[in-house]
Amino acid sequence: MRKPVGNSWIVAGVLLALVLGTAQSARGAPPRYTPDWLSLDSRPLPAWFDEAKFGVFVHWGVFSVPAWGSEWFWWHWQGEGQLGYQLFMRDNYPPSFTYGDFGPQFTARFFHPDEWAKLFQAAGAQYVVFTTKHHEGFTNWPSPVSWNWNSKDVGPHRDLVGELGAALRKRNIRYGLYHSLLEWFHPLYLLDKKNGFKTQHFVSTKTMPELYDLVNSYKPDLIWSDGEWECPDTYWNSTHFLAWLYNDSPIKDEVVVNDRWGKNCSCHHGGYYNCQDKFVPESLPNHKWEMCTSLDKWSWGYRRDMKLADVLSESEIIAELVQTVSLGGNYLLNIGPTKDGLIIPIFQERLLAVGKWLQVSGEAIYASKPWRVQLEKNETSVWYTSKDSAVYAIFLQWPEGEVLYLKSPKATSTTRVTMLGLEGDLKWSKDAYEDLRISLPQLPPSALPVEFAWTVKLEGVK
Secondary structure, eight states, X not given: OOXXXXXXXXXXXXXXXXXXXXXXXXXXXXXXXOSSHHHHTTSXXXXXXXXXXXXXXXXXXXXXXXXXXXXXXXXXXXXXXXXXXXXXXXXXXXXXXXXXXXXXXXXXXXXXXXXXXXXXXXXXXXXXXXXXXXXXXXXXXXXXXXXXXXXXXXXXXXOHHHHHHHXXXXXXXXXXEEEESOOTTOHXXXXXXXXXXXXXXXXXXXXXXXXXHHHHHHOOSEEEEEOOTTSOHHHHTHHHHHHHHHHTSTTTTTOEEOSOSSTTTTTTSSSSBOOSTTOOOSSOOXXXXXXXEESBTTOSSXXXXXXXXXXXXXXXXXXXXXXHHHTTEEEEEEEOOOTTSOOOHHHHHHHHHHHHXXXXXXXXXXXXXXXXXXXXXXXXXXXXXXXXXXXXXXXXXXXXXXXXXXXXXXXXXXXXXXXXXXXXXXXXXXXXXXXXXXXXXXXXXXXXXXXXXEEXXXXXXX
8 A cells, every 4th residue: 555645644644743753752762753854854864875985876768769869858859849859850750759659669678687786786886776767757667657658568568676676685785766756748747837836736646656656665775866946845745755754664764865855955955965966065065965977978868879088987987986985975976778778888897997996995985984184185186085093095196206295194103004905014204394205116007906096095193
């Protein structure tokens, strides 16, 4: 049975929460969260998310069939009427072809979830966020409120959400579900928009039933909400859903959510903050955050017109990962599979490169904390992380003369310096300015543990 989402349930739920909250508080049990941001924002973030640091994002849907321009294909074509998209359709499809006609061509014929999970594990990903529904409305699971526009009725005839989740959990990889609150062309959403969002027909019959169904059916570790920007959270009933999620859902203790629950919420309310796509703060934030970015610089979904120059390089990815973690964030790196369910070789190569780097340098990344200094600029950019009493200095350019100068760490009589991936201690001294002067190993590049972003571990420093 699914949770009702009408106004009567909301009123009853609030009264029940108040009664139970009072009773539990009297017994010393954790207080229940009420459907308001003051209460919801007080919930501690489950520890697993901050420790994970690196995840893989997967954008996959009917937009993977035209695979041209971006995953916003339908909107650019018929919502905005962009000329390039109209010409693409004129040149490649018959005049009567609709976006819905792409659905049967989304076959997922070569989708092997165990192979995906194996790749993500080799990439070092601690969590995966999978698209259950993008703004086009097509659901990658048999949603009971998306008749004939879901992956069981049309196209793959498979439960893609369920299959991937089972494969990931066999490898102890956390599973996150992306879900768009809005649907561009859904009649009920358009009706609510026409009514100035004073009605909630779409929310009560589509959005909320889907969210409850996803939670109860798949028990995700993370809900990555999106598509919130046209309406306030009061339209979406976001706080009522989150109160249920935190109090009574089967995942109430472990689930993590982001901040996209209404146009007034981003970077202000929710679990951790996304703020905006590809967001990077200038300094250390006081709230847990995540940078989401895509291997394809111009699209989140797969594009047949993608060029090699459009793909992030290995060094760019590692540099972004290091910067993000140093500033206390998680790094969520996106790929777009083909309509058949293939992850193209260039994407596989990039993911495996991250995994290879993390095999050596993961000690400085996973479960690390920001240090008192995050960035030190000299002849090479040095980013710092810390774990327990150790400090990690990750430098992005190899210094001339094989000597690394560090101003921020202060040496003591017990200082020890090593490089991750190499055995033995590195020689160090203090110069006239009390800066650390570290002699790096004089090895050919092929003998170094990684190709870029080398990590020096400092023990016994202040």
